Amino acid sequence: MATKFGFTLGFAAALLATTSIARAADGPVKIGVLTDMSSLYSDSGGKGSVIAAEMAVEDAGGSVLGQKVQVVGADHQNKADIGANIARDWFDNGGVDVISDVPNSAVALAVQQITKDKNRIFLISAGGSSDLTGPACSPNSIHWTYDTYALAHGTGGAMVKEGGDSWFFITADYAFGHALERDTSAEVARQGGKILGSVNAPLGTADFSSFLLQAQASKAKVIGLANAGGDTKTSVKQAHEFGVVTGGQKLAGMLVNIDDVHALGLETAQGLIFTEGFYWDLNDETRAFGKRFLAKDGLMPSSYQAGVYSSVLHYLKAVKAVGSKDPQKVLAWMRANKVDDFFSHGGYIREDGRMVHDMYLVQAKTPAESKSEWDLYKVLKTMPGDEVYRPLKDGGCPLIKG
Numbered sequence: 001m002a003t004k005f006g007f008t009l010g011f012a013a014a015l016l017a018t019t020s021i022a023r024a025a026d027g028p029v030k031i032g033v034l035t036d037m038s039s040l041y042s043d044s045g046g047k048g049s050v051i052a053a054e055m056a057v058e059d060a061g062g063s064v065l066g067q068k069v070q071v072v073g074a075d076h077q078n079k080a081d082i083g084a085n086i087a088r089d090w091f092d093n094g095g096v097d098v099i100s101d102v103p104n105s106a107v108a109l110a111v112q113q114i115t116k117d118k119n120r121i122f123l124i125s126a127g128g129s130s131d132l133t134g135p136a137c138s139p140n141s142i143h144w145t146y147d148t149y150a151l152a153h154g155t156g157g158a159m160v161k162e163g164g165d166s167w168f169f170i171t172a173d174y175a176f177g178h179a180l181e182r183d184t185s186a187e188v189a190r191q192g193g194k195i196l197g198s199v200n201a202p203l204g205t206a207d208f209s210s211f212l213l214q215a216q217a218s219k220a221k222v223i224g225l226a227n228a229g230g231d232t233k234t235s236v237k238q239a240h241e242f243g244v245v246t247g248g249q250k251l252a253g254m255l256v257n258i259d260d261v262h263a264l265g266l267e268t269a270q271g272l273i274f275t276e277g278f279y280w281d282l283n284d285e286t287r288a289f290g291k292r293f294l295a296k297d298g299l300m301p302s303s304y305q306a307g308v309y310s311s312v313l314h315y316l317k318a319v320k321a322v323g324s325k326d327p328q329k330v331l332a333w334m335r336a337n338k339v340d341d342f343f344s345h346g347g348y349i350r351e352d353g354r355m356v357h358d359m360y361l362v363q364a365k366t367p368a369e370s371k372s373e374w375d376l377y378k379v380l381k382t383m384p385g386d387e388v389y390r391p392l393k394d395g396g397c398p399l400i401k402g
Contacts, residue, residue, distance in 0.1 A: 027067075027095045028065075028067035028068060028069065028070055028095075029064050029067070029069045029070070029097055029316070029319060029325060030069075030071075030072065030094070030095050030096045030097050030098075031053055031057070031069065031070070031071045031096070031097070031099075031100060031312060031315075032072050032073070032074065032086075032087075032090045032094070032096040032098070032099045032100070033050045033053050033071060033072070033073040033074075033101050033308065034073075034074055034083060034087065034090075034099050034100070034101060034102050034107075034111065035049045035050070035073065035074075035075065035076065035103060035126070036075065036076065036077070036078055036103050036104065036229075037073070037074075037075035038075055038077065039077065039204065039229075039230070040078070040203070040204055040228075040229035040230030040231055041078070041103035041104065041126065041228065041229040041304075042229075043229070043257075043259040043260075043263070043299060043302070044103065044126065044228075044229055044257040044259055044260075044302040044303075044304050044305070045101055045103045045125075045126050045302070045304050045305070047073070048293070048297045048299065048301065048302070049073075049100070049125070049126070049304060049305050049308045050071060051293065051296050051297050051305070052293065052301065052308040052309040052312075053071045053100055053101075053308050053309070053312045054071050055292065055293065055296075055309055056308070056309045056310075056312035056313040056316065057069045057071060057312070057316065060313055060316040060317065060320075064316055064319045064320050065319065065320075065324075065325065069316065072090075072094070072096065074086045076102070076104065076107050078103075078104045078107065078203065078204075079107070080106045080107050080109070080110040081110075082107075083102065083104075083107035083111055084107075084110040084111060084114055087099055087110075087111045087114045087115065091118040091120055096120070097120060097121065097325050097327075098121040098122070098123060098312075098315055099111060099115060099120070099121075099122050099123070100125060100308050100311060100312055101123075101124075101125045101126050101304065102122075102124060102125070102126055102127045103126035103127060103228075103304065104126075104127065104174070104176065105127045105128055105129035105131075105132070105174070105175040105176035105179065106174050106175040106176070107127070108124055108127025108129070108132060109131065109132065109136055109175060112132060112136060112138050112140075112141050113136075113138075115138065115140050115141060116138040116139070116140045116141070119140065119327055119328075120140065120327055121140055121141075121315065121327050121330065121331060122138070122140055122141040122142070123141075123142055123144055123308075123311035123312065123315060124141060124142065124143045124144060124145075125144050125145045125304050125305075125307035125308045125311060126145070126304040127143075127176070128146060128147055128148050128151070128176050128179070128180065128228070128255060129147065129148055129175050129176050129179040129180075130147040130148045130149040130179055130183055130390060130395070131175070132147065132353070133147065133350075133352040133354045133390075133397060134352075134395040134396045134397055135395075135396045135398070137352045137353055137395070137397035137398065137399055138353060139331070139353075139399060140327060140331065141353045142311065142331075142349055142353050143353050143354050143355060144310065144311040144355045145277045145278070145303050145304060145306070145307030145355075146255075146275070146276075146277040146307075147354070147389070147390075148176070148179040148180040148182075148184075148254075149183045149389060149390040150275060150277075150359050150389050150390075151184070151254050151255055151274075151275045152180065152183035152184035152186070152187040152254070153183075153187050153383075153388050153389075153390075154275030154359055154361050154383055154388055155184070155252055155253075155254055155273060155275045155361070156183075156184040156187040156188050156191075156224070156252070156254075157187050157190075158273065158361055158380075158381070159222055159250065159252055159273060160187075160188055160191035160192065160193045161191065163221070164193070164221045164222035164250055164252070165188075165191075165192060165193035165194065165221060166193060166194050166195075166219075166220045166221045166222065167184075167185070167188050167193060167194070167195050167196065167220050167222045167223075167224050167252075168195075168197050168198065168199075168214070168215045168218040168220035168222075168224070169181045169184070169185070169195070169197075169198035169199070169223075169224045169225075170198070170199055170201055170208065170211045170212070170215060170223065170224070170225055170226065170227065170235060171198055171199070171200050171201065171226040171227065172200075172201060172226060172227035172231055173200040173201060173202055173203065174203055176228065177200070177226045177227055178226075180226040180254050180255065181198055181224070184224055184254060196218045196219070196220045197214070197218050197220075198226075199211050199214050199215070201227065201231070201235075203231065204230065205231060205234065205235075206234065207238075208234060208235045208238045208239075209238065209242070211235075212235070212238060212239055212242050212244065213242075215244070215249075216242070216244065216249065220249065221249060221250060222249065222250045222251075222252050223239070223249055223250070223251055223252065224252045224254055225251060225252065225253050225254055226254050227254070227255070228255040228256075228257075229257070232253055232255065232256055232260050233260050233264055236251060236253065236260075236264055236268065236269065236272070237264060237268055239251055240268045245271065251272060252273065252274070253273075255274070256272060256274040256276075256364075257276075257302040257303060257304065258279070258280070258299075258300055258301075258302055258303075258374070258376060259299055259300075259302055261364050261376045261377075262299070262373075262374065262376060266364060266366060266367045266370055266376065267367055269364040269376075270364050270365065270366045270367065271363065271364060271366075272363065272364040273362070273363050273380070274361075274362060274363075275359055275360065275361055275362070275383075275388075276303055276359065276360045276377070277303040277306070277307065277357070277359055277360070278301070278302075278303040278306040278307070278343060278360075279303075279360060279362065279377050279379065280293075280301060280374065281374070281375065281377070282360075282379070283342075285341075285342035286306075286342050288342070289301065289306070289309070289342050290374075293305070294374075306342075306343050307343065309343070310339060310342075310343035311355075313341055314334055314337075314339055314341075315330065315334065317333075317337075318330045318333040318334045318337070321333050321337075334349055335348075335349045335351075339357065343357070344357035347385065350392055351392065351397075351399055352392060352395055352397035352399060352400060353397075354390075354392075354395075356385035356386060356389055357385045358382050358383060358384055358385055358388075359382075359383045359388045360379050360380075361379075361380045361381040361383060362377040362378060362379050362380060363377065363378045363380055364376060364377065364378075365377065365378055
């Protein structure tokens with residue numbers, strides 16, 4: 001009886017999964033933007049990421065396979081279990097074909113596993129851990145906008161070359177922060193620098209004073225902020241109040257977005273050096289997108305949001321080209337064809353899921369240098385993707401043979 005009951009349950013589960021897949025295959029293309037709508041990453045992602053996906057749908061013509069493309073959004077609240085439950089429900093009951101964005105690497109890693117198990121597609125824009133294309137890589141995911149290795153290689157390498165050869169880290173205490181500290185520490189050491197210490201700060205910390213005091217006491221030439229979003233804004237603002245820079249130490253914002261600099265103001269942010277995957281004022285194409293986005297959102301697009309647009313557009317081109325939503329056919333086309341839009345001309349997708357494209361070493365302008373509200377960056381250097389991203393052979397992705 002137990003054997004029969006177990007078989008019946010197993011058959012029912014298999015039938016439910018098959019029905020879910022069939023329903024998704026028959027319905028319209030549906031894109032789920034899973035993001036932070038209410039907390040420290042909401043300006044860089046949030047409703048702006050939903051807007052970016054909708055703009056990509058609009059520019060792709062609005063429809064594919066004879067049906068209008070649908071975009072839905074949800075707030076993962078920076079909790080891996082909530083993000084995983086939303087992803088599972090979207091795939092099983094919501095007819096979602098592809099999930100996009102996902103700031104917070106802990107959430108992204110959880111969603112990546114579910115996407116692989118359900119054979120759907122994951123377009124990662126805001127999740128940053130390089131583990132997503134390393135030990136945790138997936139044949140169903142593409143890591144689009146940036147990762148911790150590129151940030152470490154760009155910002156960390158540049159600052160050591162300028163004399164910043166001793167570092168102390170203030171690290172967000174979750175997967176992204178730890179990956180960023182790890183990758184930056186490795187790059188600093190490779191360049192001949194030293195790590196003098198680090199301290200972990202809980203996500204969403206309101207008071208960085210004790211952490212900043214430890215960083216100041218270390219006498220490190222560079223204080224590496226291995227955090228993002230609201231944590232970066234708070235720590236930079238409080239470092240300014242503590243006189244960190246005037247005291248002779250440099251701040252390295254390891255992940256800074258344009259909304260962070262805008263919110264801080266150039267009086268506070270001036271001189272920050274960091275690595276970006278996108279800037280609205282690079283050329284005529286990026287300026288056109290930036291102005292369209294600004295009119296809809298009220299802020300200039302972050303690199304996360306630009307990455308959502310680019311990845312969703314490339315996905316929709318693939319669906320049109322293969323005439324199907326079949327995930328493996330779509331992914332094969334996406335890998336076989338280079339990215340061609342304002343975000344990247346000639347970007348390409350590797351076997352480990354890394355979308356390789358140029359990155360930019362930038363510096364926040366001084367107030368005197370800025371000519372308008374969003375004229376915030378000086379581009380110091382364009383870094384070719386083949387140089388700034390981790391070599392394929394070094395990532396530890398099990399999909400890579402030999």
